[in-house]
Structures are given as structure tokens and as C-alpha cells.
Amino acid sequence: xxxxxxxxxxxxxxxxxxxxxxxxxxxxxxxxxxxxxxxxxxxxxxxxxxxxxxxxxxxxxxxxxxxxxxxxxxxxxxxxxxxxxxxxxxxxxxxxxxxxxxxxxxxxxxxxxxxxxxxxxxxxxxxxxxxxxxxxxxxxxxxxxxxxxxxxxxxxxxxxxxxxxxxxxxx
Numbered sequence: 001x002x003x004x005x006x007x008x009x010x011x012x013x014x015x016x017x018x019x020x021x022x023x024x025x026x027x028x029x030x031x032x033x034x035x036x037x038x039x040x041x042x043x044x045x046x047x048x049x050x051x052x053x054x055x056x057x058x059x060x061x062x063x064x065x066x067x068x069x070x071x072x073x074x075x076x077x078x079x080x081x082x083x084x085x086x087x088x089x090x091x092x093x094x095x096x097x098x099x100x101x102x103x104x105x106x107x108x109x110x111x112x113x114x115x116x117x118x119x120x121x122x123x124x125x126x127x128x129x130x131x132x133x134x135x136x137x138x139x140x141x142x143x144x145x146x147x148x149x150x151x152x153x154x155x156x157x158x159x160x161x162x163x164x165x166x167x168x169x170x171x
Contacts, residue, residue: 003027003037006049006063012037044068044100072103 003012012020013027024040039046047068053061078096085091097103135141147153157165 001029001035002053002055003035004051004053006051008048012050039066042066042068044070047100068100070098070100072097072099 002014004010005012010020012018012022012025016027016029018025018027026038026040027036028038029035035052037050037052047066049063049065051061051063053059075096075098078094080093080095083091083093093107095105095107097105143157145155145157147155159165
């Protein structure tokens with residue numbers, strides 16, 4: 001039995017012997033029927049395809065992919081600190097994060113509201129506080145929809161038939 005790192009074509013072990021110089025890799029087996037490759041303190045660089053191969057005629061093998069998840073972390077040296085700027089001037093705030101899968105960075109205001117971020121085109125962000133409203137026939141109802149987009153979005157309500165509701169009473 002041999003263990004191979006497929007993407008780098010590195011032989012990790014052959015029979016009872018660990019071939020690689022990586023001290024984090026070890027091998028165990030159970031009655032020559034079950035062979036286990038152990039990797040201590042897994043690192044992101046360990047991500048990839050591994051293969052167990054039985055050296056018979058014909059050779060038999062099984063491949064498996066090791067996915068290494070890295071928790072998100074902010075890279076402090078590439079992230080903005082506190083800033084004071086004069087009203088009406090431009091400012092750029094940076095936030096660099098690392099991790100796998102790649103982290104999604106979201107900016108929020110002090111009050112917790114999300115901010116639309118971007119340059120030329122920011123897809124609309126939509127917030128509908130109450131998504132199911134009920135009313136009796138003839139009763140007034142107020143529907144809310146909050147959006148953020150750049151350039152500014154054009155928002156309107158429609159009926160089930162697709163007719164635009166401008167204001168006032170609709171049936």
C-alpha cells in the first residue's frame with residue numbers, strides 16, 4: 001500500500017515506511033487490511049488530492065480530496081484605522097480579510113445598518129420589514145420597502161396584474 005499526494009506527485013508512504021520528510025505525516029495500519037494516513041496540525045497548504053494505492057496486478061487506487069477550511073481573519077496591517085476627515089471630502093476605508101472559503105466583507109454603520117459599497121455599480125439591496133400584510137376590504141394599509149443602490153434605484157409597487165400603484169387607493 002502506498003499513499004501519494006496527487007497534485008504534487010509526492011510519494012508519502014510505501015508499505016510500512018513514511019517516505020516524505022514532512023514530520024506532521026504518519027502512518028498506521030490494522031492487520032494489513034486498513035491503512036491510515038495521518039496529518040497533524042493540518043495547514044492550508046495540505047489542501048489537495050490524496051491517493052491510496054494497492055500495488056497489486058492490476059493496481060487499485062482510490063483518490064480523495066482534502067479541503068482545508070480556514071476561519072476568516074482581518075489583516076490588521078492592510079485595514080484602515082480610525083480616521084477624521086472634513087465634511088464634503090472623500091475618504092477610502094480599507095478592510096482586508098483572509099480565509100477559506102474567501103470571506104465576504106460587509107460594511108455597517110454605527111447603528112448596524114448595512115452600507116451599499118462600490119464604485120460605478122452597486123446591485124440594489126432590498127429590505128422589506130413586513131413581508132406578509134393583511135387587511136379587510138376597504139381598510140388602509142401601509143407597505144414599506146427600503147433600498148440602497150448606486151446609481152439610485154427606481155422603486156414602485158405593482159398589483160398582481162402588473163399595474164403600477166402610484167399612490168392612493170387601489171383594488
